[in-house]
Amino acid sequence: MICPATDTIFALSSGRPPAAIAVVRVSGPAAGEALRRLAGRLPEPRRATLVTVREPATGEAIDQALVLWFPGPHSETGEDTAELQVHGGRAVIAGVLKTLAGVPGCRPAEAGEFTKRAFDNGKLDLTRVEGLADLIGADTEAQRRQALRHLRGLLGDRAETWRQRLIEAQALVEAGIDFSDEGDVPAELLGPALASIGGLRGDISAALADGRRGERLRDGLVVAIAGPPNAGKSSLLNRIVRREAAIVSPVPGTTRDVVEVHLDLGGQPVTLLDTAGLRESDDPVEQEGVRRARDRAAAADLVLWVQEAGAQPTDSRPDGLGEGIWTVITKVDLRGDRGGIGTAAGPGGVFETSARTGEGIAGLMAALEAEAVARVGAGEPALVTRVRHRAILEEAVSALDRALAEPEGREEFLAEDLRLAARALGRLVGRVDVEDILDVIFRDFCIGK
Ligand SMILES: Nc1nc2c(ncn2[C@@H]2O[C@H](COP(=O)(O)OP(=O)(O)OP(=O)(O)O)[C@@H](O)[C@H]2O)c(=O)[nH]1
Ligand SMILES: [Mg+2]
Structure with missing residues (x-):
């Protein structure tokens, strides 16, 4: 629970130290007093001022800092706010935070509390x-x-x-x-x-x-790779993300858990899922993997249905796989006799790929990006x-x-x-x-x- 805004709150607002610079913010009625204690004086409002930050009890210098003073209500939170830009070392930050904790009425902020105050003071609406x-x-x-x-x-x-x-x-x-x-x-x-x-x-x-564009853009377009065991699903994922994100082996039934990777395709967020090969199995662990694979594929925005080159089309895909399905043929390098296949989609939106040689991967990724733009990024900005x-x-x-x-x-x-x-x-x-x-x-x- 967030306490009433009579408290003055402070926190390190920049990222994890050590860093070149750290930003410490203070908001609330005692912000001015806090700044006076640390900087020796209150600087001119809204003007960056170089000061020596001191431990008030001993007068010992903690750091040289750039400080900013925003008297309320013209501040981000609507309250009196001070901002200190100090050197981003752990000891410097600890010294500043310790001094702030000693100022009457000051306490460390809770998560989101600066923004909550901005909301309470009418600076930001909920959206x-x-x-x-x-x-x-x-x-x-x-x-x-x-x-x-x-x-x-x-x-x-x-x-x-x-x-x-x-x-x-x-x-x-x-x-x-x-x-x-x-x-x-x-x-x-x-x-x-x-x-x-x-x-x-x-x-x-x-x-x-x-078309739920706005929600999709927040979550990313979810693309599930599904297909029979050993078809090359994990290899395809690894090739696309250019790292060994999923385990690959010649043993069918290698992948059990769903492996999830996040991609940025031309600015569009895409979540790619590698799933267990779909087949009947007596192994309870594999059964669970297959169940998860089906669930995630059914909920995905798009399924890449993966089949090995030359595999019997009897490996037909199960029903209920999700909204859109593209067929991806893998291991085309093994066909030998069919060199020179283009990198674009073949007839009927079938993609011919090889994780080994990289053939067809760029074309598949370009198509995924275009799909993400069409489903998420196109048209008016989503409300x-x-x-x-x-x-x-x-x-x-x-x-x-x-x-x-x-x-x-x-x-x-x-x-x-x-x-x-x-x-x-x-x-x-x-x-x-x-x-x-x-x-x-x-x-x-x-x-x-
Ligand atoms: N020649 C060739 N072999 C491949 C290619 N892609 C995958 N393989 C091989 O096919 C085997 C299975 O690959 P995986 O990527 O593990 O297949 P999977 O579909 O993830 O298999 P499961 O997780 O067991 O369902 C491995 O031995 C891979 O090295 C390819 O493009 N060319
Ligand atoms: Mg796999």
Whole structure:
């Protein structure tokens, strides 16, 4: 649980020492006092100032540092905030943190607590907080771009506009209810309200009909390599990632656990899974491996169904493998007589590859990248990037559907439907009813953020 903001919090906000520079942040009412003790004075606001940081009791110099002073409310957290850029040695950092701990009212920050304060002080809405978490977690270019858009309010601002439109429609309906004695709202108020609700419903539904691009981009496109034992699945994975990520052996049934690797294909995040060869087995461990292989392949965005060159097509693939399936023929080097096969996909989207010679691998990877771009990276930036967003917006759409379906004379119900929809949008940006989810969201942050 996060304590009330009367405490002043501090933390090392930069990465693991030792490093060239370490950034220590302090936020709260005693931040100014803390900075005065360490730096001997309070520097001019928002101006980098070189100071000698001293242990206040003894006056001993700890380090030379660049310090910044951001008086609230014009700071990231909205509170008085100090930032010290010291040399990133462990002893220097320990000395600074120890001194800060000695300042009355100061204590070490908990994970995400700086951001939580920014949220509490209205500096960031919840969708921006989520964008910030995603920005810190972004591994690829496309993920970074999406996260930054959300940090800048892509969804939060849109949700706020939608909420305003709802509130206006609600005002029209409620004005109508007040005007009429019999409960029948005049058409000149109800008509525009209904038109606005219809338009809004359309806009929110359009945001939801995005093929889950935003969620996919956060998680990465999941591609499972599946096929019969010994077909060369693990070798294919290793060749693609250019390291021995999975064990390869001539013994069928080598892979048991699912091996997961994360790739950055031209900025698109792709998670590649190597799975156990699918076959009947008496070995309980292998059976479990096969069960896992089937599960992960069924849940994947794409399955690469791997078959050895020259294998009987009776190795036919089982049902329920997932959304899309591509066939990958492996070990084409063993065919000998068929030199010079191109690196692109053959007819019917069949890829001919050899993990030994590397043939066809570049073509397969290019196709995977194009698929990732098509499924995740193409089109308008996605407004919805989390299950939370989707669930709330779906709830708003159902409330609007109910509103539009209310028969004449039930304007009070209509007004209530609109209130529910507005409430849902309020939850999206964290204005209302959010206590239960805040801990979950801030838990994802590191200490110092
Ligand atoms: N010549 C040749 N041999 C290959 C190629 N790819 C894999 N092999 C061999 O085929 C055997 C099986 O390879 P694996 O990658 O372990 O096959 P797998 O599909 O992962 O097998 P399981 O995990 O047991 O299902 C090994 O002896 C590999 O060296 C290839 O492109 N060319
Ligand atoms: Mg294997």
